[in-house]
Each structure stands twice: as C-alpha cells, then as structure tokens.
Amino acid sequence: MSALLPVRDTLDVIGGKWKLLILISIWEGNKHFREIERSIPKLSTKVLSKELKDMEENQLITRTILNGFPVRTEYRPTEHSKTLEKVIFELYNWGVNHRKKIFGANSEIVSSNRT
Amino acid sequence: MSALLPVRDTLDVIGGKWKLLILISIWEGNKHFREIERSIPKLSTKVLSKELKDMEENQLITRTILNGFPVRTEYRPTEHSKTLEKVIFELYNWGVNHRKKIFGANSEIVSSNRT
DNA sequence: AGTTTTGATTACCTCAAGGTAACTGATTAC
DNA sequence: GTAATCAGTTACCTTGAGGTAATCAAAACT
Known part of the structure; x- marks a missing residue:
C-alpha cells in the first residue's frame, strides 16, 4: 500500500x-x-x-x-515548522511508553548506546 | 537536548x-x-x-x-503494536499536508521518486 | 532417489549518509 | 602583513542498511 x-x-x-x-x-x-x-x-x-x-x-x-x-x-x-510539534510530541510519547514496555522500571538506566 | x-x-x-x-x-x-x-x-x-x-x-x-x-x-x-496506529496516522497527516504545502495542487503528480 | 515447500542463514557486494579535514573569500582588528 | 570571524565548499574516507544469491534441514509427494 x-x-x-x-x-x-x-x-x-x-x-x-x-x-x-x-x-x-x-x-x-x-x-x-x-x-x-x-x-x-x-x-x-x-x-x-x-x-x-x-x-x-x-x-x-x-x-x-x-x-x-x-x-x-x-x-x-x-509557521509550517511549528505544525511538526504535534507529530514530534506523538513520537516522543510513544517512545516513552515503548521504553516502559520494553525495559520496565529501569528505562532510564538501560540503552544509552546512542550518540 | x-x-x-x-x-x-x-x-x-x-x-x-x-x-x-x-x-x-x-x-x-x-x-x-x-x-x-x-x-x-x-x-x-x-x-x-x-x-x-x-x-x-x-x-x-x-x-x-x-x-x-x-x-x-x-x-x-x-496489542502494543496497535498503539502505533495513532503515531502513523499523525505522520500520514503531516505528510499529506506537507505535500500540499510544497507542491500545491499537483501533489499527486510530482515526486514519485521512491521505490 | 529427486523435487517441492517451509523458514530461515551465510557470504559477498553496493550505495548513500555521515565524518574528517583542509580550503575559500570577504571584512575588520592588530 | 597577519590573524580572526563569518559562512560556507570540496575532496576523500568509513560505516551500516539493504540487495543478491547460494545453501541448509526436514518432511511430503511422485
């Protein structure tokens, strides 16, 4: 599709x-x-x-x-760039939630393997 | 940040x-x-x-x-995968809008340069 | 025995994103 | 004249995502 x-x-x-x-x-x-x-x-x-x-x-x-x-x-x-804020917020939100799902409690500790 | x-x-x-x-x-x-x-x-x-x-x-x-x-x-x-639907919808939405912004009327015609 | 179908793995290659570093040109300050 | 600051450009190299193709194991069918 x-x-x-x-x-x-x-x-x-x-x-x-x-x-x-x-x-x-x-x-x-x-x-x-x-x-x-x-x-x-x-x-x-x-x-x-x-x-x-x-x-x-x-x-x-x-x-x-x-x-x-x-x-x-x-x-x-x-102004157009500002319309991205909502999208970024959704990505952020999902990411936070996903971390909880994957790593559970210690979401902050694990996986700082990015530059 | x-x-x-x-x-x-x-x-x-x-x-x-x-x-x-x-x-x-x-x-x-x-x-x-x-x-x-x-x-x-x-x-x-x-x-x-x-x-x-x-x-x-x-x-x-x-x-x-x-x-x-x-x-x-x-x-x-x-079930977790289903929570992505909202995110994808936002990405879709922004993309549609962005196309309009960039290409104007003929959004469908231009830029099919992807596999 | 040989072929087909399933679900993969392995070795090798290609290409574009990104990294490194040197250089340009304009102007002002020392 | 030499250095510094601004805004880039150019040439070259590295790395990882993805592409190509061959191979493996197990069973069923012919």
Missing part, C-alpha cells in the same frame, strides 16, 4: 541524525550558522550546511543574508 | 525501508513467513527475517512455531 507515501515524506523530513536537533536549536532562538553549529556538539559544518538547505527546501526555515562586516546569515523557523 | 531519545526510539522502531510495510502486512492478516514475503514485492527473505526479529524484540509481533508437515511459523500483531 502506497498510502504510506505521505508517511515516508514525513520521515524523510524529520529523519536522519541531525534534522530534529537543528530544528530545535533554531526553535530555541539560535539564528546564525556558527551559533547553530556551536549549539550542537559533534555536528560538522558540512552536514549542517546540507541539512539547512534541505530544511529550507521543505519550508521549515527561512534563510536571510544580512550584508555587513563579517557576513551573517539568519535562519528562522517558519 | 536528549529529551529526543524517546523520539529516536520511535523512529528506530518504525524507520527503515520495510518495517511499516511488514507491520501492515501482518495487521492485514498475513501470518506466515512466505505469506508475508509474497505480500511485499522486492522484499528479500534475508531482510524479512532480520526485521521480524527486530519487531519481535520490540514486542510488535509474536512468533509461534507450529510443528508439522513443512514447518510453519505464525506471526501475529500484539
């Missing part, structure tokens, strides 16, 4: 290692390239650059170049 | 190319290995085998071996 296409679309938009972290960083108020980069440990400029492009294409953020002294770019979240 | 850990968990469980297709196939009533395999074009036995194991670990399905003639295994969806 390809009623799954829209699901795939969504997963493409928020999937991958960095997209959500970057989006949240921008939601939190980080506007400039280096600012966002510094707010996320281990994130490289190459990956950030690519992800920001993707996110702009998907209309999750806007990019504005401020001409001036040491050249600044400003990234801002769109 | 690692409040994203549960989100990652959820994405791990439903992410990847095949997991949702397999889950839906089982939801639809397919019970046996070959039956599931045949219901999903291009899915190889190796991948199916691996995904079914993952899904069993994540308590989305149960596996029962029926001893008999040409050995049969029975896969069945759990």
Whole structure:
C-alpha cells in the first residue's frame, strides 16, 4: 500500500541524525550558522550546511543574508515548522511508553548506546 | 537536548525501508513467513527475517512455531503494536499536508521518486 | 532417489549518509 | 602583513542498511 507515501515524506523530513536537533536549536532562538553549529556538539559544518538547505527546501526555515562586516546569515523557523510539534510530541510519547514496555522500571538506566 | 531519545526510539522502531510495510502486512492478516514475503514485492527473505526479529524484540509481533508437515511459523500483531496506529496516522497527516504545502495542487503528480 | 515447500542463514557486494579535514573569500582588528 | 570571524565548499574516507544469491534441514509427494 502506497498510502504510506505521505508517511515516508514525513520521515524523510524529520529523519536522519541531525534534522530534529537543528530544528530545535533554531526553535530555541539560535539564528546564525556558527551559533547553530556551536549549539550542537559533534555536528560538522558540512552536514549542517546540507541539512539547512534541505530544511529550507521543505519550508521549515527561512534563510536571510544580512550584508555587513563579517557576513551573517539568519535562519528562522517558519509557521509550517511549528505544525511538526504535534507529530514530534506523538513520537516522543510513544517512545516513552515503548521504553516502559520494553525495559520496565529501569528505562532510564538501560540503552544509552546512542550518540 | 536528549529529551529526543524517546523520539529516536520511535523512529528506530518504525524507520527503515520495510518495517511499516511488514507491520501492515501482518495487521492485514498475513501470518506466515512466505505469506508475508509474497505480500511485499522486492522484499528479500534475508531482510524479512532480520526485521521480524527486530519487531519481535520490540514486542510488535509474536512468533509461534507450529510443528508439522513443512514447518510453519505464525506471526501475529500484539496489542502494543496497535498503539502505533495513532503515531502513523499523525505522520500520514503531516505528510499529506506537507505535500500540499510544497507542491500545491499537483501533489499527486510530482515526486514519485521512491521505490 | 529427486523435487517441492517451509523458514530461515551465510557470504559477498553496493550505495548513500555521515565524518574528517583542509580550503575559500570577504571584512575588520592588530 | 597577519590573524580572526563569518559562512560556507570540496575532496576523500568509513560505516551500516539493504540487495543478491547460494545453501541448509526436514518432511511430503511422485
């Protein structure tokens, strides 16, 4: 069944290692390239650059170049990006519940095997 | 922020190319290995085998071996798996909306560049 | 004996996401 | 002139998900 296409679309938009972290960083108020980069440990400029492009294409953020002294770019979240909050909340919710189901009581202790 | 850990968990469980297709196939009533395999074009036995194991670990399905003639295994969806329906619906919903936003009117025509 | 069907496992290959690191170009400050 | 800061780009490498194909074991049928 390809009623799954829209699901795939969504997963493409928020999937991958960095997209959500970057989006949240921008939601939190980080506007400039280096600012966002510094707010996320281990994130490289190459990956950030690519992800920001993707996110702009998907209309999750806007990019504005401020001409001036040491050249600044400003990234801002769109209203459209805010509609993701509900989706993310559902994913979060299910995840919390799933952890309880799988690990029981000690959900916090087990499985910190992710970067 | 690692409040994203549960989100990652959820994405791990439903992410990847095949997991949702397999889950839906089982939801639809397919019970046996070959039956599931045949219901999903291009899915190889190796991948199916691996995904079914993952899904069993994540308590989305149960596996029962029926001893008999040409050995049969029975896969069945759990109640826990049903709690994913809401999540999938949200992903679907957002995806549909996103398509409209990005492609406008001709959402159906554009971007069938996925297998 | 040989083929078919079930449910897999194993070895090998491919490809894209992501990681590493060096470099560009513009401008201001030292 | 040299360094620093901003916003990237480019070339190269690594890793893991997934694809391909052969093989295994057990029983039933022919």
